[in-house]
Amino acid sequence: MIKARGLARRFSARGRTVEAVKGVDIDVAEGELVGFLGPNGAGKTTTLRMLTTLLRPTAGEATVGGCDLLADPLGVRQRIGYVAQGGGTAPECKVGEEMELQGRLYGLSKAEAHRRGAELAEQLDLAGLGQRLTKTLSGGQRRRLDIALGLIHDPKLVFFDEPTTGLDPQSRANLWEHIRRLRAEHGVTLFLTTHYLDEADALCDRILVIDSGRIVAEGSPDALKARVSGDGVEIGLEPDSVTAAAEVVTALDGAHDVSVVDGTVRFRVPRGDTAMPELLRALDAKDIPMLSMQVHRPTLDDVFLTLTGRTLRDAEEGGEVATDAA
Numbered sequence: 409m410i411k412a413r414g415l416a417r418r419f420s421a422r423g424r425t426v427e428a429v430k431g432v433d434i435d436v437a438e439g440e441l442v443g444f445l446g447p448n449g450a451g452k453t454t455t456l457r458m459l460t461t462l463l464r465p466t467a468g469e470a471t472v473g474g475c476d477l478l479a480d481p482l483g484v485r486q487r488i489g490y491v492a493q494g495g496g497t498a499p500e501c502k503v504g505e506e507m508e509l510q511g512r513l514y515g516l517s518k519a520e521a522h523r524r525g526a527e528l529a530e531q532l533d534l535a536g537l538g539q540r541l542t543k544t545l546s547g548g549q550r551r552r553l554d555i556a557l558g559l560i561h562d563p564k565l566v567f568f569d570e571p572t573t574g575l576d577p578q579s580r581a582n583l584w585e586h587i588r589r590l591r592a593e594h595g596v597t598l599f600l601t602t603h604y605l606d607e608a609d610a611l612c613d614r615i616l617v618i619d620s621g622r623i624v625a626e627g628s629p630d631a632l633k634a635r636v637s638g639d640g641v642e643i644g645l646e647p648d649s650v651t652a653a654a655e656v657v658t659a660l661d662g663a664h665d666v667s668v669v670d671g672t673v674r675f676r677v678p679r680g681d682t683a684m685p686e687l688l689r690a691l692d693a694k695d696i697p698m699l700s701m702q703v704h705r706p707t708l709d710d711v712f713l714t715l716t717g718r719t720l721r722d723a724e725e726g727g728e729v730a731t732d733a734a
């Protein structure tokens with residue numbers, strides 16, 4: 409559905425050049441739900457705008473929905489749906505009119521646009537809202553209307569830019585459910601950008617992690633977490649046995665990143681559950697009593713930290729922000 413090679417985009421303004429995307433390769437198969445995860449300014453929106461023909465790449469090539477991005481941008485546009493970050497609904501327009509207008513823009517007849525609008529309103533919990541002005545909708549309803557508008561021409565590939573930014577937790581969970589259903593019931597291929605780790609984790613089959621314009625990792629949420637970080641373990645000890653316990657931990661098969669913090673020893677191992685019996689035996693053999701133990705599965709933030717040396721939050725706070733227009 410998507411095959412991009414060396415896609416890059418540079419912006420220049422007032423003598424300053426920003427390499428927003430530095431040559432990314434992207435492959436998305438039919439029916440996949442792929443997340444593009446990275447901090448603010450990483451290059452997610454720029455990549456998405458290139459893949460949806462809204463921005464011309466400065467280098468690279470791609471086929472999207474079977475059409476060549478550079479040679480046949482119109483073909484790409486006809487085959488994809490794009491749900492932009494801010495949405496594009498006119499505040500004084502009625503919900504039903506917006507859907508019909510969008511359908512007509514994609515070449516549907518008035519009757520087809522009406523039928524398709526009613527079908528999407530049903531699927532996206534917007535039924536009965538046709539006569540409402542879009543400015544009177546809740547944030548979640550407006551987001552679902554944005555999605556309906558992106559789907560009006562029944563595309564098999566849909567791009568979402570930050571689908572749940574600005575929504576409350578309940579509306580986010582509700583929207584995730586709708587996105588999942590799009591794929592499960594209609595076989596739509598989905599490519600979404602997000603800077604929410606939990607969103608990428610909960611929704612996506614596969615994640616591409618982007619940082620400073622480059623893809624730094626790729627895989628299923630579980631594979632990424634297992635490959636990069638391992639499980640985190642923290643054991644609580646009597647103050648006078650912490651040093652001896654840290655030595656035992658260091659000798660443990662596969663243990664790494666061992667640190668002592670107050671009365672605890674923290675470390676990582678590939679599999680926390682299978683390492684624990686061995687650790688207990690080793691501590692017992694040295695008569696070191698353990699007071700508490702916690703094992704936590706790695707999060708995507710651990711993955712990001714391991715790959716870039718920063719947490720996603722650090723990256724966002726210190727991220728490069730250029731406001732110049734191209």
Ligand SMILES: Nc1ncnc2c1ncn2[C@@H]1O[C@H](COP(=O)(O)OP(=O)(O)OP(=O)(O)O)[C@@H](O)[C@H]1O
Pocket residue numbers: 419420421426427428446447448449450451452453454455603728729730731732733734
């Ligand atoms: N039109 C432009 N002119 C100049 N620089 C730009 C332009 N658009 C984007 N950039 C810069 O390119 C980099 C990547 O921006 P982009 O919007 O793709 O990031 P992002 O990962 O989508 O971030 P966010 O999550 O905040 O949307 C940033 O440094 C941004 O300031």
